[in-house]
Amino acid sequence: MTVSRTVELDGHIIDSGMMGQCFGIVMDMNGSFEVEEFEVGRHKDATSYCRMRVSADTEGDLQSIIHELHQNGANPADPRPASAEPAPGDRVVPAGFYSTTNHPTEVFYDGQWIPVDNIEMDCAVVLEEEDGEYTARTKVLNAIREDDLVVVGEAGIRVNPPERPRDGSGPFGFMQGGVSSERPSESLIREVAEALVETKREGGNVLVVAGPALIHSGAGDALADLVREGFVDALSAGNGFATHDIERGLYGTSLGMDMETMEHPRKGHKHHIYTISEVIRAGGIQEAVDAGLIEEGVMYECIENDVNYVLAGSIRDDGPLPDTITDAVEAQNAIREQAHEADLVLMLSTLLHSVAVGNCLPSTTKTVCVDINPATVTQLLDRGSSQAIGMVTDIGTFVPTLAEKVFEVE
Structure with a gap:
């Protein structure tokens, strides 16, 4: 005897590969499916619809299949109300709580579909009631408080992955997926530049996540130019990035290497710790800029142009700089x-900061990840940031070229 459940897929399910993925999930998990209704969009802007009955040998097997289908955008045809239970204590969620994806999500509760605010992956969904109306939002586990009404199970949850229509253009269109070092990077960088300019024209917000290799490679000036000209609204980095950026301005070196001659001057290996010491003496990066100690670089432009920055610390940090957030939870919240x-x-x-920020992003946020190491890009994608464009190339070439194209497009 088998058990079954009917699910629906709606949207650009053929072009995006969603339908094929769902068929594969059922077969890979030893289930079976029968397509009960299938409507194909017959022009490039039309959506498609598929209704299929999924069967498995046991209820447990069926629930496992439905769970995986749900993560890929297939939703039950007969939604049941979501269940919710109060949290038994601070930072303690009920057993079987619903763990979110980074896709737009809705909860069917109190007779209506409620959109989940601030969606990001690996969070709980908390329902809040005011004047008889319910809202829903994500909370990380350390933010859960006793008696928070937490959604449990997967009934009454609807996930809506971003659609990729056939005529998607630019770097964020349907055909962009995957990671390759063999793409025509010049044209792709121009498309990224156009997307950046368009985002700013529409009043959007641009976040740059940067690692110290950007400074080592000589790309700091180009990023500073983008900050100064208003194309960067926020910077997420670590103690190392800020230290070597400031070191370059003070000593002309990055990690002790002369940025002009590529040689290691005497005592150059001490420049970064001297830099940290001087900024600590001044009281912080803002104070060092005000005192005239820091007169150039990315951090200087962030201060001068009121660009929000978060420096998240790690156990490897020297110093660190006074601006570095050393409490991991506090740093996560700032990011x-x-x-x-x-x-x-x-x-x-930057691998670690890219993954950290990627974990907080909804799948609807346009994301570009650039690194000379393919593992950085693939790990970000594997962690769930499937919306990201991956470019395997030298950051020292990418950022100056991007800045050049941005100023051309503008």
């Missing part, structure tokens, strides 16, 4: 605020 404001994110040569 989360930046991520929720962003419309376009440029992740530039």
